[in-house]
Amino acid sequence: MIKSYITTYQDFRDWVTSLTVDKLSLDTETTDLNYFKLRMRGFSLCDGKKACYVNVWENKDRELILGYLNYCLKHHKSFQKLVMHNAPFDLKVLHKEGCTEVTSQIFCTKTAAHLINENIPTGLKYLAEHILQVSDTLTYEQAERYGYNSPKFIEYATNDAIWTWQLHEYFNRVLYQQKLDKLFYDIEMPFQFVLMDLAIHGVQIDGKEIDRLDKIVSKDISDMEFQLRDIVGIKYQTQGNLFTEEMEVLSGTNMRSSPQLVDIIQNRLGLVIEEKTDKGNPSVGKATLLRLKGQHEFIDLLRKYKTAVKLSNGFLKPFPNFYDADGRVRTSFHNGVAVTGRLSSSKPNLQQLPKLNKEYPIDFRATIIAPEGKSLIVADYGGQELRVLTQITKDKGLIDAFQNDKDIHLETTNKSFDLGIPDECLYSRHPDHEKIKKENKADRDKTKNCVVFPIIYGTTAYGVSQSLAVSEEVAQGYIDDFLDLYPGVREGIERCSAYLKTHKYVYTLSGRRRRLYDLTPKAFRQAFNFLIQGYSADMIRLAATNVRNAGLAHPEWDMKIVLIVHDEIVVEVNDEYIEEAKAAVKEGMESAVEMVIPLTTEIGVGKKYSEAK
DNA sequence: GGCTGCGAGACTCG
DNA sequence: TCACGAGTCTCGCAGCC
Numbered sequence: 001m002i003k004s005y006i007t008t009y010q011d012f013r014d015w016v017t018s019l020t021v022d023k024l025s026l027d028t029e030t031t032d033l034n035y036f037k038l039r040m041r042g043f044s045l046c047d048g049k050k051a052c053y054v055n056v057w058e059n060k061d062r063e064l065i066l067g068y069l070n071y072c073l074k075h076h077k078s079f080q081k082l083v084m085h086n087a088p089f090d091l092k093v094l095h096k097e098g099c100t101e102v103t104s105q106i107f108c109t110k111t112a113a114h115l116i117n118e119n120i121p122t123g124l125k126y127l128a129e130h131i132l133q134v135s136d137t138l139t140y141e142q143a144e145r146y147g148y149n150s151p152k153f154i155e156y157a158t159n160d161a162i163w164t165w166q167l168h169e170y171f172n173r174v175l176y177q178q179k180l181d182k183l184f185y186d187i188e189m190p191f192q193f194v195l196m197d198l199a200i201h202g203v204q205i206d207g208k209e210i211d212r213l214d215k216i217v218s219k220d221i222s223d224m225e226f227q228l229r230d231i232v233g234i235k236y237q238t239q240g241n242l243f244t245e246e247m248e249v250l251s252g253t254n255m256r257s258s259p260q261l262v263d264i265i266q267n268r269l270g271l272v273i274e275e276k277t278d279k280g281n282p283s284v285g286k287a288t289l290l291r292l293k294g295q296h297e298f299i300d301l302l303r304k305y306k307t308a309v310k311l312s313n314g315f316l317k318p319f320p321n322f323y324d325a326d327g328r329v330r331t332s333f334h335n336g337v338a339v340t341g342r343l344s345s346s347k348p349n350l351q352q353l354p355k356l357n358k359e360y361p362i363d364f365r366a367t368i369i370a371p372e373g374k375s376l377i378v379a380d381y382g383g384q385e386l387r388v389l390t391q392i393t394k395d396k397g398l399i400d401a402f403q404n405d406k407d408i409h410l411e412t413t414n415k416s417f418d419l420g421i422p423d424e425c426l427y428s429r430h431p432d433h434e435k436i437k438k439e440n441k442a443d444r445d446k447t448k449n450c451v452v453f454p455i456i457y458g459t460t461a462y463g464v465s466q467s468l469a470v471s472e473e474v475a476q477g478y479i480d481d482f483l484d485l486y487p488g489v490r491e492g493i494e495r496c497s498a499y500l501k502t503h504k505y506v507y508t509l510s511g512r513r514r515r516l517y518d519l520t521p522k523a524f525r526q527a528f529n530f531l532i533q534g535y536s537a538d539m540i541r542l543a544a545t546n547v548r549n550a551g552l553a554h555p556e557w558d559m560k561i562v563l564i565v566h567d568e569i570v571v572e573v574n575d576e577y578i579e580e581a582k583a584a585v586k587e588g589m590e591s592a593v594e595m596v597i598p599l600t601t602e603i604g605v606g607k608k609y610s611e612a613k
Numbered sequence: 614g615g616c617t618g619c620g621a622g623a624c625t626c627g
Numbered sequence: 628t629c630a631c632g633a634g635t636c637t638c639g640c641a642g643c644c
Contacts, residue, residue: 257638258622277622285623310624313636340632342627349634352626385627457630466629521628529631533627537632566627566632 001162002050005154009064012054016072021047023081025165028093029157033332035200036324040097043069044161047078048169053157055148070099083107083168085124085160088195088335095200109164111188112171114336115180118514122336128163131170183511183538188335191541194548194561195333202330203350203562204572206608207323209367214316217308217362224305225249231298232268256309258284261302269296307360315354315364322348333564340530341512341537343564351565356610368609370572374558377578378612379585379603380568384539385456388532391509391595395488402597405429410437413447416481451478455489456532458525493528500527509593510538536567539592539599544569546588550581557581570609578605 006012025046032038042055056062072079073094084090087108094102113122120126128134143156175181226249229236236251254260261284265271271292273282282288289306292299322329334344345351354364370376381387386408390398401408405428414421419440425432437444450467465475483490500506505515506527514530516523544564551559557577563570569589573581582603590599606612 254638256623256636259639279621281622283622306624310636314625318635334633338632342632344633346634349625352624352634354625380627454630457632459630460628462629464630522630526631533632536627568627 001046001158003151003154003158004050004052005149005157006052006054007059007061009061009068012052012061012065013068015045015052016068016076016078019047019076019078021078023047023083023168024078025083025161025168026090027085027160027164028090030093033089034324035092035096035202035330036326036328038093038096040066040093042157044158046158046161046165048165051158051162051165053154053161055157066097066099069094069097073099073102073104079104081105081107083109083164085164085167086110087189087192088199088333091192091196092199095196106189106192107168107172108189108192109167109171110336111192112175112184113167115184115188115512116171116174116178118336118339118341124160124163127167128159132163132166134163178513179511180513187510187538187541187545190545191335194541194544194564195335197548197561198333198564199330201560201562201572202324202328203570204369204371205319205323205327205329206367206369207320207327209369210316210319213362213364213367214312217312217316219246221305221308221312222246222248224301224308225255228255228298228301228305229253231301232264234264255302255305264298265292269298271295271299304360307357308362311354311360311362311364315348319348319367338537339514340533341508342533342566343537343540350563353609363610365610365613366608368563370607373575374572375575375578375605375607376562376609376612377571377573377582377585377603377605378568378609379570379589379601380565381536381539381589382600382602384536384567384599385453385532387595387597387599388535388539389456389489389492390597392531392535393486393488393492394596395486395492397486398488399596407433407437409444409448409452410440412452412482412485413440413444415485416447416451416478417443419443447478451482455479455482457529458493496528496531497524500524506530508535508538510535512538540564540567540569542592543589546592547571547585550584550588554580554584559584570612 028043029041030038041057042053044053056065082104087106110122113127138156143153146152175184234253236249238247239250241248262282273288275283275288277283289299289303331345331350332347337344356363406426411426421436424430425436450464461472461476464478465472496506504517505513507513508531512534516527544561547569557573559571559573559581561571586601586603589601604612
């Protein structure tokens with residue numbers, strides 16, 4: 001491999017001019033990972049035979065070099081296919097440096113690695129060592145000591161591009177062998193540009209509202225600290241807070257410590273804790289406190305206290321650490337972490353923003369806002385999991401239910417609880433349906449949350465018996481009732497299990513695979529759940545790509561996807577194009593895939609996230 | 614005595 | 628042994644200087 005270190009425009013042009021290939025790998029090096037702060041230090045390229053590192057940091061030719069790179073990305077035949085490891089990152093770096101129209105066919109080796117084996121790390125160094133058998137582990141600091149023009153530094157700087165190129169050669173073959181090529185090229189690669197957009201735009205935060213809520217919640221927590229101790233007679237001293245001048249509790253008891261709460265509840269209140277943690281200790285989590293609700297003033301206040309503490313420590317306090325100078329938060333979306341193919345989000349995790357809690361109504365989601373002159377459109381799939389279940393199993397009962405608007409949860413409840421509701425009243429078109437649904441709301445909710453959805457997760461009779469506080473026999477009866485009503489589901493689960501047993505993997509309707517080598521009962525549950533969760537994840541990828549394309553077709557809308565939350569897409573759009581954009585988002589989501597039961601979308605508009613839901 | 618790392622437990626979301 | 632997939636925070640303890 002011929003390796004060059006390039007610092008001048010002329011040398012870069014010469015290097016590119018001598019290329020005779022139609023494919024290159026690219027790797028960028030930056031000052032920061034965050035779009036708002038980062039600047040490019042340099043980039044490396046590789047064509048399989050030669051590689052170069054182009055240093056643009058404090059370089060007088062910087063603008064010329066980046067301008068030429070921009071030109072090449074659009075027009076040069078060697079840039080027709082661009083291989084990157086973690087494409088959204090390199091794409092956003094290029095975008096930041098003015099290369100905003102990458103028209104190349106892209107290939108992300110990180111994504112390929114995840115599709116081929118979702119159970120291993122996808123870092124470039126790891127893949128180089130384990131797949132390319134590279135043993136070189138030079139760090140940046142080591143390379144730097146040799147000097148920027150030294151062979152060692154050039155080697156370090158070009159390695160990433162070389163490895164990326166070599167991984168492409170291997171992965172591309174395997175993708176076709178494992179029939180992952182359609183998923184990769186038609187779903188994952190277009191979606192990389194959505195991930196790029198998300199990283200670039202971020203989401204607008206109302207910092208003043210965060211501050212306002214933080215003050216309210218902090219005061220509430222402080223008050224509850226006193227009240228909780230007063231209720232159970234724990235002695236404490238007070239101390240003034242230096243900053244807020246409010247009085248704080250000074251006490252040996254910590255109301256956030258589970259062992260101490262166990263002690264208070266059992267020994268001071270004399271209440272029995274039946275629930276256990278994973279390790280078999282008494283649990284003071286949600287389930288326990290819900291069961292003990294109303295039995296002691298302390299329990300009821302503790303529930304509110306825990307909600308407030310979570311809101312404060314988990315969201316209101318840490319959020320300001322993530323503001324960029326433009327008041328937006330740019331989270332990291334990870335496309336190769338969840339084994340089911342779902343996206344995940346971190347720093348901060350925007351997929352777990354608290355919803356409004358009726359018992360402690362602080363509207364955190366109101367702090368996610370649209371900028372001046374724009375609105376948020378929030379669109380989510382209605383009943384996505386049950387629709388995918390229907391698609392997978394082709395169950396006649398489920399198909400009939402969706403086609404004729406029959407209430408699946410009420411039908412199940414009717415059978416399990418022997419309610420004697422006439423079949424025709426289970427259809428929403430029946431004049432008595434709403435009334436009957438209301439009358440049986442409690443049982444219907446129980447069935448929905450404790451039987452129907454858990455079955456999708458592969459629950460056992462034991463699990464259902466625990467959540468409903470009934471015997472295992474009765475619980476098994478509920479499960480059988482559902483599977484008897486929709487026998488296609490039972491067959492689907494059995495088909496999935498049989499396939500897993502033979503092949504040690506299963507695959508979704510989009511061709512995504514999950515490999516499960518250890519065939520424990522849990523593995524069979526994971527396999528069936530994967531068919532639903534994994535396909536749902538690819539639906540949202542296609543939907544988001546459609547929505548992005550609709551936005552590109554109408555630049556005047558200035559429509560940007562700002563969040564993806566599993567079955568939900570949030571976009572920002574200019575106020576004057578809300579109606580057009582709404583229609584486009586709806587169309588983009590509902591046309592993502594062809595299903596026996598057409599997809600439906602629930603859509604809302606508002607200036608705040610919580611208003612639009 | 615103070616710092617760091619780590620597992621357990623709890624809680625947020627779909 | 629017992630319900631799928633994630634990320635983040637705090638507590639409490641072990642180990643280290």
